[in-house]
Amino acid sequence: MAGEITQKVNPPHPKGGTLRVDNVYSQKDHQWHFVKSSYRSKKGKFAKYTLVAQRNINLIHGNPGRTSVQVNSPNLAKLFREVLNGTWCEGVNKVPPTFDSDILFHTRPYLSLKLSQEEAREIPDAQVVDDIKEVITFVDDFYGRDTLSIESLHRNGEITYDHLWTLFPPGCFIIQQSGILGEPQALKFSSGRYVEQRHGEQKFYAINATLINYDGDCLGWGEVQLEIPSFNETKAIAALPTLPLKFHPNESQLRDNLMSRGKKYLEFLGMACKEHDGMGVEMVFEVEKWVEKKFYAKGRIMVDPAAYKMKLPNCELLKPKVFNTIQPDDVPEEDLVFCNHRVLGFSFAEKKWGSFAVSMIGDVMWDAAASDRLILSEKRRRLISDLMRGHESKETGFDDIVRGKGKSLVGLLSGAPGTGKTLTAEVVAELSKRPLYVVSAGELGIEVRDLDKALNDMMSMVHRWGCVLLIDEAEIFLRKRQDGQIHQNALVGVFLRRLEYFRGIIILTTNRQQDIDDAFKSRIHFKFHYSPLNESGRLAVWKNFLPEIPVADLRSIAHFEINGREIKNTVSLATTIARAREESLTVETLRDILDNFTSWEENGD
Incomplete structure (x- = not known):
């Protein structure tokens, strides 16, 4: 039926006027029917119309729905596409353009300006003037009763729930005041609609808006959905969870902060070891669905959105999905404010993948004097420093006869708990300016298949990030193989094979130095035993x-x-x-x- 209306009211150029029709859904025959609105057009029953205003009414529910406008005038179509360019306004690029009537309310100031400019020309285009006047007349008539109260509310920094839509013209700069990490997020408004919930759930105003996101593959614009719950009476605009920037009490300062944060965000598209002190967000499965949960992450993190996507390709934290890609160097300076407030990565302290607020991330300050904290002889301290420097040069030098082998530095630290083994690994990481990845043998599993996969996944990521790997309490993987111990021997074999092909620095700790398989002895580059502290x-x-x-x-x-x-x-x-x-x-x-x-x-x- 909508197609029939389009054919009837879309001549090469309409003669003018506005037709108002109701598109009514009948429960009797389950069909939509066009019915002339009770409002009678000034141009008469058979005129060809500049605009067709269509109101949808579902007789099952009884209440009128939204009103859409079909623009049949080529002049107006050009003007609307011009003013709405880049706003992703749904329907503006249709032929003829069709969109929500509220768009006319928001574009009235622009149309008034265009009308003044056209009338000021030496020879105005009469058709353009008539078409613009037709729209302005419709807007003033359609919204006339509310316009004064809307303007009064805006002047006082207040709004009612029913008038929320008036705050958000297409493409406007909006602010989500704080998400789960308590950070503001700037977005471009695309569209909004009122949602009536069933089963007693609270109704809300739904907003579609866009921001700049890196999803692990591409940088660009992605769309998110926000909600403003319904409320009674009037409410301060500044108290809304999402509001236009121009109503924010600290507009100028906020814009500057967002600009600085956006520049920082673009530095985190690759892989970088950083310092973090604050809350992170992970996805946790609860009551048959995945939900965002906060966790405290203090210390080193690896910012690596691409690795996050490899590890968790379907995770919600990757959203929004990028639909309009852009190169980092091509992001206009004024759009930096729209960059996502959080980046994806891995917390070494918590051993969790998550998202982290850009504002909580800083540069790592490596401790060049870390070895001073070791309770070791000067000879051993110097040996550790020399090994680190030597390994750096080895990475680009001699390789084993078999390609991929021979480029690791393996250390074995033995001794009772609390004697300095873990501290030594921390010092090795600081001196080599690498993050420390700590894992206990128990976390890797004791089933052969599980162990092989866990070692492969972990060592691949450790190599990607250039970490120092510390495997604590590794004796179960180092123990001497014996006849009849099939399962234990298999664990040692798997670990030995993975160790041979590992490229990087790995430190193993054990409390059982006398029970190590002979095959490991030739693969360990340095061994320290720690006696109990005197x-x-x-x-x-x-x-x-x-x-x-x-x-x-x-x-x-x-x-x-x-x-x-x-x-x-x-x-x-x-x-x-x-x-x-x-x-x-x-x-x-x-x-x-x-x-x-x-x-x-x-x-x-």
């Missing part, structure tokens, strides 16, 4: 953690026989207590904790 070693650890406390005071607690990890935990607990008491950390607080610890070990209470 009193002087413990004093050195205390000094590392608490340089502000006098050495004499620290010496008074160095006799407590605890390991390095326990010293770290004691300092953390004492710091928490001092903060709660609003006082400085003292050796007395440390001694109280240590006395309690000793009492528990001796008495079990």
